[in-house]
Amino acid sequence: MTEHRYEPHRIESRWQRVWDDEGTWEVPNEGVDDRPKAYVLEMLPYPSGEPHIGHLKTYSVGDAIAHFRRRNGFRVLHPMGYDAFGLPAENHAIKTGEHPRESTEKSIAAFQRQFRQWGISIDWTREFGTHEPRYYRWTQWIFLRLLAGDLAYRKEAAVKWCPNDATVLANEQVVDGRCERCGAEVEARQLEQWFLRITDYADALLHDLEGIDWPEHVKTMQRNWIGRSEGAEVIFRCEELGIDYPVFTTRPDTLFGATFFVLAPEHPDVLKLAAGGEHEAEVRAYVNHALAETTEARGDPEKPKTGVPLGRTVTNPVNGERLPVYVADYVLMEYGTGAIMAVPGHDERDYAFARTFGLPIRRVIQGPDDRLPYTGDGLLVNSAPAFDGLSNRQAMERIVAWLDREGRGHASVSYRLRDWLVSRQRYWGCPIPVVYCARCGVVPVPEDQLPVRLPDLRDYAPRGQSPLAAAQDWVRTECPACGGEARRETDTMDTFVDSSWYFLRYCDARNDEAAWDPAIVRRWMPVDQYIGGVEHAILHLLYARFVCKALTDMAALDVREPFSALFTQGMVTKQGAKMSKSKGNTVDPAEISERYGADTARCYVLFIGPPDQDVDWSDDGVEGVHRFLSRLWRLGSEVADQAAPADPPDDPAGDDLVLLRKAHWAIDKVGRDMTGRFAFNTAIAAVMELVNECYRQRDRVGDGTLRFAIATAASLVFPFAPHCGADVYDRLTGERVWEQPWPYPDPVLLESDTVELVCQVNGKVRDRIRVPASATEAELKALCRDAPRVRAHLDGREVVKEVVVPGRLVNLVVR
């Protein structure tokens, strides 16, 4: 008798070879068939070191979805690539001298190895890294399109500067005043930089969230980030200097309560207004101090309010009052107009400032009590006869209408979203394809000269300007417009530009004539199911949406929303903490798949808990899943060797019926868990139940029934443990499971002629009886009353109500 031992490595390499040799997961653009398409995509990995357990989870989720869609009749595009530019590789290079290209490509090789070892079903013909010239050539092309469409521009602005990484950052990359990557405190710097006009798309980005199937909390995060506020722009005039200062306010109903006016320290007119006044020197000192202060210290709302009067006034357009003007750091230049009207009676911050500086505080909205500041709704008071007594909501509209008529203001919308700063003073990124010519100014590199190749450097150390500036031969170039001497742009692009369009390139990855063929992109896009971590809820997902919308408006594309459905998977933690090398609590997926096989590793990360939730890794738990796959494989292999092939009986009875019912129950359960819900944990649990039932029934049922039940388990487990599933299925049936359609349950076998009826008295379960499934309500009531333990509890008492849930339960209410 041969020994039946589950040897995952033998099985896994065998099937991996088959898939590799046959190109099983390739979906060539030439070979179109009549299946509907499905584009299943996991966020591309950033290749740094070896893949970690989070990667295993992402790609296990994505692969399960890809396999499920394939077997449901879809032609599935499931590609892979690498987000290969970026700071960590460059910092590593500075430390070790190893060129970023080398360390990155080494890491890419490790990812490739792991993806193959895990058996992820990838169409490898579409693979690329964003650092390859054949890719970034088209990143540059997109930049030029945006430039041509006036969606890319250069502007000198106060920008966030990371002193550690020696580069500017996008607003989105500043977290709590610190650099998202390295944690250093961010400084403000005045620099001329490239921006992308994402704010032009604020409304579209907001509005189109309605139509996509994304988790609600991700949509909320994007909405908050865009931060649309409705209100009014109101003009306050400085009579002495004859300058109009518009402010944005969400509360034009409180205009009559304005008692002072504040400018941000960065406001360009601060020094002009203070000039010659008694506080000029003080103002100058205050502004310098404010500019030097860290974003974090300045942003603390607990900090006492500070400021300096400018010695000027502006006129409130609604009542002609002269309001003193202050400079104060609680007003931000980045939002609105950098100036505010201050209404201390109805705003917490203005109230705190007014108290500190002894400024008048006036109530113009009646609240439920006498307390100020009051920020809620109410009736207008102390304003003007035309508005007093109105609800503030109504007053708001009328006051704005009045301002509009008088030419002193208008309804307006303000956004928190800022334009996307894409310049980076770093080496390992996509060069920005423009040159500077003394005669012609900023000149785009002509498309036929792309790519602007990243030169090879040996010294990447940041010195406050891009390391590329040191490559003088490269920097010096010819102006494409006039042929004169010119200099290349030495900044590179934010890597989020690279990853804002990679999903388009997968559609037509080998096209050397264009970024994509529009007809091919139309065939695959949008991504039907996108999978990734929630940490990209704002940055990547917002940028990618913006790029698609912009290119679509320029007729280069026809994709308003790139990702129809999004699934955000949770983190894998160890002992409740995020895994990190410094904490020493990492789990190496390669080690797990070496010890137990890839199927066990994949199945376990999915089984451990709902995939959208954070889950805690436990080494003991892995053993359990390994045991389950071993049991399945062993039973399948024994039955294949020992029992003659046979079909399940046409008219099953007894234990055969029990096992067949269990199999169809599992088919039904797994199918429902995978549709929309991605409840892989309960789907795997259902297959475990089926396998357990197979063991219980193995000596009592016919060969055909047992074969069918085990083959069903193999078929159902295939999306999670593809090698084991394929192997068991092959042994039992000689067929390739991935070529089989996803099974459907037989409705006859999902139902039974008797059901268990739960009998309750006053809502408490007193008995359970088997009753015919066809019993009527009246019969169920009678059967319930007759159940022995029910009778004991009725005990002659009066039944005042009977509730029947057909096929499940009867509740008798007694007094």
Add this chain to the structure above:
RNA sequence: GCCCGGGUGGACAAAUGGCAAAGUCAGGCGGCCUUAAAAGCCGUUGCCCUUCGGGGCUUGCGGGUUCGAAUCCCGCCCCGGGUACCA
């Protein structure tokens, strides 16, 4: 502060108005296999009471709606995430 999640046996969890605890792990108890051990396998195991028939209790806390609540509503506590002088 505001906006989202979440809180169920020793652990991960299942159940989204109808049998609370499916499945997995860990520990306990009993058994099979073995000369023996390891491994493996099977059964059993939430807590309390019991005259062994059964009875009572249990989903963060307090109230409510309902014949019936882990699930819906109100108030509170705790944990996690996002966000914040955004006018």
